[in-house]
Amino acid sequence: MSRFSMQARARWCANRRGLGMVFQHYALWPHMSVRENIAYPLRQRGIRAGDRGGDVERLARLVGLESYLERRPNQLSGGQQQRVALARALAGDPQLLLLDEPLSNLDAVLRHQLRRELRALHDRLGMTSILVTHDQEEAAALADVIAVMQNGMIMQSGSPEDVLDRPDNRYVAEFVGYECFLKGTVTGQSAGSESVTLPNGETVAVATNLAVTQSEPVLIAARGDQLEIFDKAGGAAPTNAVSGRITDRAKLGSVMEYQAEVSGKTLWIRDKADTNFRTSQDVWIRIPENCPLLRDN
Numbered sequence: 001m002s003r004f005s006m007q008a009r010a011r012w013c014a015n016r017r018g019l020g021m022v023f024q025h026y027a028l029w030p031h032m033s034v035r036e037n038i039a040y041p042l043r044q045r046g047i048r049a050g051d052r053g054g055d056v057e058r059l060a061r062l063v064g065l066e067s068y069l070e071r072r073p074n075q076l077s078g079g080q081q082q083r084v085a086l087a088r089a090l091a092g093d094p095q096l097l098l099l100d101e102p103l104s105n106l107d108a109v110l111r112h113q114l115r116r117e118l119r120a121l122h123d124r125l126g127m128t129s130i131l132v133t134h135d136q137e138e139a140a141a142l143a144d145v146i147a148v149m150q151n152g153m154i155m156q157s158g159s160p161e162d163v164l165d166r167p168d169n170r171y172v173a174e175f176v177g178y179e180c181f182l183k184g185t186v187t188g189q190s191a192g193s194e195s196v197t198l199p200n201g202e203t204v205a206v207a208t209n210l211a212v213t214q215s216e217p218v219l220i221a222a223r224g225d226q227l228e229i230f231d232k233a234g235g236a237a238p239t240n241a242v243s244g245r246i247t248d249r250a251k252l253g254s255v256m257e258y259q260a261e262v263s264g265k266t267l268w269i270r271d272k273a274d275t276n277f278r279t280s281q282d283v284w285i286r287i288p289e290n291c292p293l294l295r296d297n
Helices: 004-008 032-044 049-060 078-090 108-125 136-142 159-164 172-176
Strands: 019-022 094-101 128-132 146-150 153-158 179-192 193-197 201-205 217-222 230-231 241-252 255-262 264-273 281-287 293-295
Touching: 004 094, 019 078, 032 049, 032 078, 049 078, 078 108, 078 179, 108 136, 108 264, 136 159, 136 172, 146 159, 146 172, 153 172, 179 264, 193 217, 230 264, 255 281, 264 293
Parallel strands: 019 094, 094 128
Antiparallel strands: 146 153, 179 193, 179 217, 193 201, 217 293, 230 281, 241 255, 241 281, 255 264
16 A cells, blocks of 8 residues: 555544454443344445345354354353454454454453464454554464554564563563563673673673673563572572572462562562572572663663
């Protein structure tokens, strides 16, 4: 599409832009049946009543609702309502599908199920889709390209691997799930890695993902489940470990979360549920070499 036609289309009324919309809260017509909700865009497109049935039934089969066409929205589960909303959006034959946090109101099991179905449906239809989500796991599972935005500006975009494993800055890192940050200074460089010295004088190696210079201040970013804890009384420090002290602990289902003080910073570390490090215990904390480096600014 030419730039001119794109600009012209942007000035069209919303119903002429070739967009399909799936709302976070479904936005189904409560007084209409599933059949009538799906048929609504067809009616708006001027398709005669006698010609709508086949399209409605095809779309209902596509989302697995062919047995629910005569029910009202209040007779459906949340997942079924979301499927109706998706079928209704597709009924408009859109060029672009917009999905506003479509899975956020569902329980964990249903969310995972519909995530797989959405991806399969997207691949089958070959339609461009834009999905808004705050869930990095959902973004990684569904997206070919991820864009992280702040105040309407794109802070970083790229493949899920690029954005989730190599964030450009602290805002992006925190958004995609990095909650542990250690300040340091680049004190050495070798093939494929940087030596970073913490304020307490300890040094760790981090794989190079950033063009940095000697003596440059940086942040080491890590997710809580990337860090490993070892008993300091057990002997010499493990490879690439720094000293720390446990300051709090809590059991979170199948994991134990420890709060640890390292070089003046607080880290939250998720370890196996059967570990039993005590509050005030001195420990070693291993930093994986594949943790990303960020500029400290």
